[in-house]
Amino acid sequence: MSTRPRTPAPGTPAPGKLAITELVDLKARRQPIVMVTAYDAPSGRLADEAGADLVLVGDSAAMTVLGHDSTVPATMDEMIVLTRAVTRGARRPLVIADMPFGSFQVSDTEALENAIRFVKESGADAVKLEGAGPTLTRVASIVGAGIPVMGHVGLTPQSATMLGGFKAQGRSADKAVRLLADALALEAAGCFSIVLEAVPAAVAEEITRRLTVPTIGIGAGAGTDGQVLVWHDLLGLYQGSSPRFVKRYADLATTIRDAVSAYAADVRERRFPEDVHAYGIPEDELAAFREAVGAEEVVEARRRFAL
Numbered sequence: 001m002s003t004r005p006r007t008p009a010p011g012t013p014a015p016g017k018l019a020i021t022e023l024v025d026l027k028a029r030r031q032p033i034v035m036v037t038a039y040d041a042p043s044g045r046l047a048d049e050a051g052a053d054l055v056l057v058g059d060s061a062a063m064t065v066l067g068h069d070s071t072v073p074a075t076m077d078e079m080i081v082l083t084r085a086v087t088r089g090a091r092r093p094l095v096i097a098d099m100p101f102g103s104f105q106v107s108d109t110e111a112l113e114n115a116i117r118f119v120k121e122s123g124a125d126a127v128k129l130e131g132a133g134p135t136l137t138r139v140a141s142i143v144g145a146g147i148p149v150m151g152h153v154g155l156t157p158q159s160a161t162m163l164g165g166f167k168a169q170g171r172s173a174d175k176a177v178r179l180l181a182d183a184l185a186l187e188a189a190g191c192f193s194i195v196l197e198a199v200p201a202a203v204a205e206e207i208t209r210r211l212t213v214p215t216i217g218i219g220a221g222a223g224t225d226g227q228v229l230v231w232h233d234l235l236g237l238y239q240g241s242s243p244r245f246v247k248r249y250a251d252l253a254t255t256i257r258d259a260v261s262a263y264a265a266d267v268r269e270r271r272f273p274e275d276v277h278a279y280g281i282p283e284d285e286l287a288a289f290r291e292a293v294g295a296e297e298v299v300e301a302r303r304r305f306a307l
């Protein structure tokens with residue numbers, strides 16, 4: 001009997017799935033990489049059908065899906081449920097799971113255990129970790145176990161308070177040098193790609209030029225190797241204030257609200273449902289049903305059952 005695994009090992013692309021090695025080729029050809037967030041099977045499927053290369057199950061779900069004021073409250077269990085749903089919908093894109101706050105900060109061992117959970121329980125192709133510094137050993141540990149890791153520097157929402165809030169990073173020479181050093185260190189630790197968030201365009205372009213792995217920008221200008229936007233931001237579903245780098249491609253919140261309002265009005269005015277939305281029953285069966293429910297013994301049986 002064959003002992004070959006029924007599913008690919010970590011880092012091994014499933015049939016038809018974009019291979020991580022292709023990302024370096026896209027960088028070399030200067031072909032921009034498209035990444036978008038997703039949080040359920042329908043959004044994963046639609047991102048796939050739209051041609052996205054990478055799908056990030058972001059801890060932004062804490063805000064966009066779960067209603068929190070920051071990304072910090074997202075838990076591993078919540079992220080695994082969301083990632084499992086996305087992997088059912090997205091087939092070709094690489095699905096990257098965002099490791100939530102508290103899932104990798106404690107130790108290399110705990111970071112690896114949680115990364116393994118993402119791969120085994122949700123089918124993620126890779127994980128993403130914020131920051132550098134102590135994160136470097138976490139990255140090396142996870143990559144050493146065969147799980148691809150995406151890095152993230154610049155504005156890191158999980159530690160936004162320490163950074164002075166949600167503001168651009170690397171706007172002085174010293175801080176820009178620090179960002180470059182962090183990005184190079186993450187590459188050396190084994191990251192296959194690095195997100196640059198809210199970084200001056202010129203700084204992001206220089207970091208991109210010096211790295212051999214692709215950069216994915218969000219609020220980092222057009223000089224990165226790819227771009228990412230949050231699903232709810234680009235579709236106009238999130239009603240909070242949006243960063244300046246967001247471009248809305250649709251206003252689905254208005255469309256959905258209008259549709260639900262029209263449905264509510266139809267229900268209240270008895271315009272819905274119509275006959276076309278109902279199921280019928282043969283006349284003879286209907287007659288038999290009416291005769292049965294009208295029988296005295298049925299009424300008595302119901303009375304006894306109620307007692």
